[in-house]
Amino acid sequence: MTSDSNIEISKINKAARANTIKRLGGFMALRVxxxxxxxxxxxxxxxLIANMGGYVDTxxxxxxxxxVNQQVSAMTASKPMSTENRAQLVNxxxxxxxxxxxxxxxxxxxxxxxxxxxxxxxxxxAVHMVSDHGSRQVSNIILERxxxxxxxxxxxxxxxxxxSVFLALMLSRSYGSFWDKxxxxxxxxxxxxxxxxxxxxxxxxxxxxxILPFSGMLSAPPPxxxxxxxxxxxxxxxxxxxxxxxxxxxxxxxxxRTFFLIYSSEDYVEMAKAKGLPSRDIERRYILRPTxxxxxxxxxxxxxxxxxxxxxxxxxxxxPGLGRTIFRAVSLYDxxxxxxxxxxxxxxxxxxxxxxxxxxxxxxxxxxxxGGNN
Amino acid sequence: MxxxxxxxxxxxxxxxxxxxxxxxxxxxxxxxxAVTKIPYEEAIRLWRAGEETVYRNPKNVPPQWFNFFTKxxxxxxxxxxxxxxEEFSKVVTQGETGSTIEYQYSFDFQYDDYPQExxxxxxxxxxxxxxxxxxxxxxxxxEQIKVTDFGTAKKQTYRFSQDDKLITRLRRIxxxxxxxxxxxxxxxxxxxxxxxxxxxxxKILASTFEKDSDVRxxxxxxxxxxxxxxxxxxxxxxxxxxxxxxxIALFFGLVAxxxxxxxxxxxxxxxAWFGGWLDELIQRITEVNLVLPFLSILxxxxxxxxxxxxxxxxxxxxxxIFTGAIKTDRAIFLQVKESTYIEAAQAxxxxxxxxxxxxxxxxxxPLLIPGLVSAVPSYVFLEASLALLGLGDPTLPTxxxxxxDAYANGALYRGQFYWILEPAILLMITxxxxxxxxxxLDRIFNPxxxxx
Numbered sequence: 088m089t090s091d092s093n094i095e096i097s098k099i100n101k102a103a104r105a106n107t108i109k110r111l112g113g114f115m116a117l118r119v120x121x122x123x124x125x126x127x128x129x130x131x132x133x134x135l136i137a138n139m140g141g142y143v144d145t146x147x148x149x150x151x152x153x154x155v156n157q158q159v160s161a162m163t164a165s166k167p168m169s170t171e172n173r174a175q176l177v178n179x180x181x182x183x184x185x186x187x188x189x190x191x192x193x194x195x196x197x198x199x200x201x202x203x204x205x206x207x208x209x210x211x212x213a214v215h216m217v218s219d220h221g222s223r224q225v226s227n228i229i230l231e232r233x234x235x236x237x238x239x240x241x242x243x244x245x246x247x248x249x250x251s252v253f254l255a256l257m258l259s260r261s262y263g264s265f266w267d268k269x270x271x272x273x274x275x276x277x278x279x280x281x282x283x284x285x286x287x288x289x290x291x292x293x294x295x296x297x298i299l300p301f302s303g304m305l306s307a308p309p310p311x312x313x314x315x316x317x318x319x320x321x322x323x324x325x326x327x328x329x330x331x332x333x334x335x336x337x338x339x340x341x342x343x344r345t346f347f348l349i350y351s352s353e354d355y356v357e358m359a360k361a362k363g364l365p366s367r368d369i370e371r372r373y374i375l376r377p378t379x380x381x382x383x384x385x386x387x388x389x390x391x392x393x394x395x396x397x398x399x400x401x402x403x404x405x406x407p408g409l410g411r412t413i414f415r416a417v418s419l420y421d422x423x424x425x426x427x428x429x430x431x432x433x434x435x436x437x438x439x440x441x442x443x444x445x446x447x448x449x450x451x452x453x454x455x456x457x458g459g460n461n
Numbered sequence: 462m463x464x465x466x467x468x469x470x471x472x473x474x475x476x477x478x479x480x481x482x483x484x485x486x487x488x489x490x491x492x493x494x495a496v497t498k499i500p501y502e503e504a505i506r507l508w509r510a511g512e513e514t515v516y517r518n519p520k521n522v523p524p525q526w527f528n529f530f531t532k533x534x535x536x537x538x539x540x541x542x543x544x545x546x547e548e549f550s551k552v553v554t555q556g557e558t559g560s561t562i563e564y565q566y567s568f569d570f571q572y573d574d575y576p577q578e579x580x581x582x583x584x585x586x587x588x589x590x591x592x593x594x595x596x597x598x599x600x601x602x603x604e605q606i607k608v609t610d611f612g613t614a615k616k617q618t619y620r621f622s623q624d625d626k627l628i629t630r631l632r633r634i635x636x637x638x639x640x641x642x643x644x645x646x647x648x649x650x651x652x653x654x655x656x657x658x659x660x661x662x663x664k665i666l667a668s669t670f671e672k673d674s675d676v677r678x679x680x681x682x683x684x685x686x687x688x689x690x691x692x693x694x695x696x697x698x699x700x701x702x703x704x705x706x707x708x709i710a711l712f713f714g715l716v717a718x719x720x721x722x723x724x725x726x727x728x729x730x731x732x733a734w735f736g737g738w739l740d741e742l743i744q745r746i747t748e749v750n751l752v753l754p755f756l757s758i759l760x761x762x763x764x765x766x767x768x769x770x771x772x773x774x775x776x777x778x779x780x781x782i783f784t785g786a787i788k789t790d791r792a793i794f795l796q797v798k799e800s801t802y803i804e805a806a807q808a809x810x811x812x813x814x815x816x817x818x819x820x821x822x823x824x825x826x827p828l829l830i831p832g833l834v835s836a837v838p839s840y841v842f843l844e845a846s847l848a849l850l851g852l853g854d855p856t857l858p859t860x861x862x863x864x865x866d867a868y869a870n871g872a873l874y875r876g877q878f879y880w881i882l883e884p885a886i887l888l889m890i891t892x893x894x895x896x897x898x899x900x901x902l903d904r905i906f907n908p909x910x911x912x913x
Contacts, residue, residue, distance in 0.1 A: 121745075121748075122748075124745075125745065125748045125749050125751075125752060126752060128749045129749045129750075129751075129752030129753055130752070132749070132753060133753060133754070133758070136758055136761055136762070137761060139765045139766065142765070143765070271900075272477070274896075274900065275477075275481075275892075275893050275896030275897045275900055276893070276896075277896075278835075278838035278839065278842070278892035278893065278895070278896035279838070279842060279888070279889060279892050280842050280846060282846065282849065283842065283845075283885065283888065283889070286864070286868070286873070286881060286885060287885070289873050290873055290878060290881065290882075293873070294873050294874070294876065294878070301873065301874065395754065398756055398757075398760070398850075399756075399846050399849060399850060402849075402850065403849070403868070413754075413757055413760075414760060414850065417757065417760045417761050417764050418764055420764075420765075425757060425761070428754070428757075429752075429753075429754050429757065432752075432754065433752040436751065436752060437752075
């Protein structure tokens, strides 16, 4: 009889598990579709804005006409040419150039071609921009700039994230102390953006004290010796990374500290304290564990945020990163580069969101996928 | 009424709140002062830097109070009109066919450096025969340096340091090649050059050859310090931008923050109340907006469409409505929606708009206000950031644009720190004021944070 009921229970369990997997699968499939639709809409809007709804075409056409006219007059400077022949040559060259850029098809059709290419990560060729190695491929332009951005953003953001979470945890243990009050008092300083501190840093350390370089990533010419090279890089990194850190450090510590404090005033923490558990255990089991999803989410968003770069800080420090490339692309009306950087970020964001959803759906018992009615 | 009193009493308990509120109050006062002192059209005109608005200003010099901090006393800029300013005397001796006009201006030169440039701006009234002018500068030693003499046109500008004949004369006095300003204000033949401190007198003699002929002379000295805030590379007085930066920053920050938080709250309320496809649509828009690159789009709008502050403001608000705020607001509204008093309101037949405006929205106001105040700095700095990228409104004098000008013209490399620090410190103060006030409000209105 007992074995019978055991079999019954295991059957029910199996059915329940199968049901859960089915629901989880359904939820995830729906989520993928929704995220994909989100990306499509977002990228299409970006394409429309980046082309001014087609107006950039007019700018580019005029640009091509002017350039071709100049070329032709340079070509025909030494040998005279009849007006008709010349006009024919100009028109031919314009048609060729427009075909190269793709201006021969109407924008409405082209916009969807752009969309398809973007979604399949065929970033194509830049209109005006050229990578330092001479490539016109958007992916090369982006890849060339990525290391500089990842270095700057990676060092500053990771440093800030780790130190602020740890500091916040320490402060939440001793709230009301001097350091705690200091952080609270200093947190409004984060209302200023990084470039703002950057200017002050340049003024102080480069212009007045003359101990650190004004801007750039390496001295010219860069040192040949590897050790000296790294040292030179670090010297150039201090000010931009420092301003990125200082601009959001105090608010970050403050927010995490408040977040931890809210969790550490939960009843089950009080209960654990009453039981006399050591504070290290309480921290690890009752405070860190329930807050882990938030920490992980923030960390994941921070990591993908690294890939967008810091446009203005990079501009102020003349740091050869992605952010500055995006700014230059916009000023040059180079839509493929703008769309290329956007699609990469969009994909990274979507993947991260999906991945986090998936992990939480599995890990967190409170997340009942599809409503737990049965 | 009692409620407001209570809130005020709460606020008074936080020193940072009082401090922040005081800063905001001062900024508003500064903004009102700026708008009344320099009307809008006047500010735009001054900032466009037409020659008639900047001819009295030296190029790229720090403010006058800079002298307190330097060992060297730098010459102050001045401009005097003969006959109109008391020290610049104008004596007319009427003759039969014309007149002789004597001008005299004495100034005490006790500085440790030479002025940038001296000018005479001359306006002569005559029919056919033009007046003749001769200029002499008397040094403290009593020596008369002949500056120039010429028959003047109806409108003429004389620049001291570009007169080759004067350079030749000064070379004779000093016995070597010398620049005009150094030649005029140095002890003759001193080695190294020593500034001749004391009272200088500018003597001008104008002879007119017609009955009603008159000559108006303005003597302008471009010193090495100027006014309250100094000047920039286009010789604009920075006072315009420093004063007018306040109303523009406050306007942009407050309108963007208020517009964003109120609109996103209303949209969240509508979505939460009606639910269904509307709610779903709002959430999808929020997700799409997350993918859109905010700063890139603003840069694109600034580059492609328009740099007008209104357009940038509009785009900023539209892009900032559908962000995290809408999700937080929605979560609160969903909770409030289940309250019994909402049910009661529905039971007595309250309309949907009435429920949203009268019963849902008031519940979120305590959360909305601190968020709104704390959001102001980010928008103030956003405007400055766009200006730094060269995308500021082309006509308006703003703090961000001053920083951009200074940065683009290498103020940091050339040590012109006043140029960057003045607007930067004002931006910093603005940001700090709103952030401190907002933080304190957050603690007052959010019981969860109280005592933390």
